Amino acid sequence: VPQDVFAENLFRVTNSDHLPELKEKLKRICEKSGIEKRHFHLTEETVAAHPELLDRELPSLDTRVDMTADAVPKLAQCAAAKAIAEWGRPAADITHLVFSTYSACQAPSADLRLAALLGLRPTVSRTMLSLHGCYGGGRALSLAKELAENNRGARVLVACSEMTLVCFGAPDGGNIVGHALFGDGAGAVVVGAGPFLDGERRPIFEMVSATQTTIPRTEHALGMRVSGGGIDFHLAIQVPTLVGQNVEQCLVDAFRGAIVDDDDHGRWNDLFWAVHPGGRPILDKIDKVLMLEAEKLAASRHVLREYGNLSGATIVFVLDELRRGRSPLPEWGALLAFGPGITIEAMVLRCPR
Numbered sequence: 001v002p003q004d005v006f007a008e009n010l011f012r013v014t015n016s017d018h019l020p021e022l023k024e025k026l027k028r029i030c031e032k033s034g035i036e037k038r039h040f041h042l043t044e045e046t047v048a049a050h051p052e053l054l055d056r057e058l059p060s061l062d063t064r065v066d067m068t069a070d071a072v073p074k075l076a077q078c079a080a081a082k083a084i085a086e087w088g089r090p091a092a093d094i095t096h097l098v099f100s101t102y103s104a105c106q107a108p109s110a111d112l113r114l115a116a117l118l119g120l121r122p123t124v125s126r127t128m129l130s131l132h133g134c135y136g137g138g139r140a141l142s143l144a145k146e147l148a149e150n151n152r153g154a155r156v157l158v159a160c161s162e163m164t165l166v167c168f169g170a171p172d173g174g175n176i177v178g179h180a181l182f183g184d185g186a187g188a189v190v191v192g193a194g195p196f197l198d199g200e201r202r203p204i205f206e207m208v209s210a211t212q213t214t215i216p217r218t219e220h221a222l223g224m225r226v227s228g229g230g231i232d233f234h235l236a237i238q239v240p241t242l243v244g245q246n247v248e249q250c251l252v253d254a255f256r257g258a259i260v261d262d263d264d265h266g267r268w269n270d271l272f273w274a275v276h277p278g279g280r281p282i283l284d285k286i287d288k289v290l291m292l293e294a295e296k297l298a299a300s301r302h303v304l305r306e307y308g309n310l311s312g313a314t315i316v317f318v319l320d321e322l323r324r325g326r327s328p329l330p331e332w333g334a335l336l337a338f339g340p341g342i343t344i345e346a347m348v349l350r351c352p353r
């Protein structure tokens with residue numbers, strides 16, 4: 001859906017045209033979002049067939065769980081099948097699966113369904129990450145690094161699949177920013193720590209070290225809550241400022257002893273950057289605080305423009321965009337993802353030469 005027609009579409013489909021001021025506000029927000037289009041599983045026909053999705057007072061969790069139980073793992077399958085094909089070994093050689101989503105509300109969950117869809121071995125060791133929100137992709141990669149490094153010969157499939165239909169509803173004052181930002185998508189990565197197997201593709205990125213930091217006393221700034229009417233997002237207006245105030249210390253901690261001196265700000269421009277594009281002002285704050293050159297966050301801005309905020313799956317899209325870039329990347333890079341907590345995942349990356 002192109003972002004410039006999103007507000008008109010949403011208000012028409014949800015019978016909300018009696019709220020013209022709110023519609024104008026959503027239009028203003030869409031214009032400033034840095035997003036040009038997004039992709040959604042939910043169609044107008046599905047919304048028309050399920051009026052309970054529009055009214056928060058009506059119970060709709062059953063409908064949403066039924067729809068996502070199949071669709072979320074199938075979307076993950078599309079991404080995972082591509083990742084496995086590029087990796088070069090059969091799916092049966094995957095030893096571990098880490099699945100991240102905010103759209104799973106049952107057990108067994110989307111990880112088991114994905115394992116069946118891909119034909120993974122019954123002995124595959126599965127981990128489900130639920131409701132980690134936008135840091136889910138960073139957390140899943142970090143966990144995959146631990147699993148790969150601590151289990152000789154392990155090959156870990158990371159799959160992140162997100163669908164906004166769990167939080168879709170008629171627009172109101174509380175959810176208007178979420179309506180403007182989030183989109184659907186899935187990303188997948190195969191992670192290993194050697195020794196190399198026959199036919200296996202050489203790694204594109206190396207995860208050198210990883211840290212997770214929680215910004216104290218910010219648990220109310222960003223969150224999700226499951227209720228009978230679906231999932232509600234809460235995004236406080238202070239989120240970009242809070243991330244901007246804390247991000248450099250997280251990076252200094254992640255890079256301590258790696259390549260950056262504590263007080264050496266200039267070196268940030270020597271890196272390549274994989275930053276979760278939580279919103280345009282978040283990227284602007286990071287640019288400003290780290291004094292980054294204009295093109296450093298180009299991959300993040302590109303993904304935001306083309307897909308919107310895909311929550312946990314977004315960081316995989318950013319890594320994909322980086323590896324497709326025309327010019328070679330610097331040897332060292334940084335990954336950043338943010339989510340409820342407020343939690344900041346920071347990782348030191350390296351492009352093997």
Ligand SMILES: CC(C)(COP(=O)(O)OP(=O)(O)OC[C@H]1O[C@@H](n2cnc3c(N)ncnc32)[C@H](O)[C@@H]1OP(=O)(O)O)[C@@H](O)C(=O)NCCC(=O)NCCSC(=O)CC(=O)O
Binds near residue numbers: 025029030177237
């Ligand atoms: C909404 C925006 C596109 C607006 O852009 P600007 O801030 O540059 O523009 P602006 O200041 O003129 O704001 C335009 C209008 O949006 C309103 N506005 C801005 N942020 C708001 C918020 N968090 N909640 C409610 N309203 C908000 C302003 O009051 C203003 O209203 P009026 O026009 O009436 O005066 C941007 O602020 C944005 O992208 N914010 C989201 C950042 C964020 O929290 N991202 C995290 C996503 S969650 C994530 O990534 C992790 C996770 O979920 O786990």
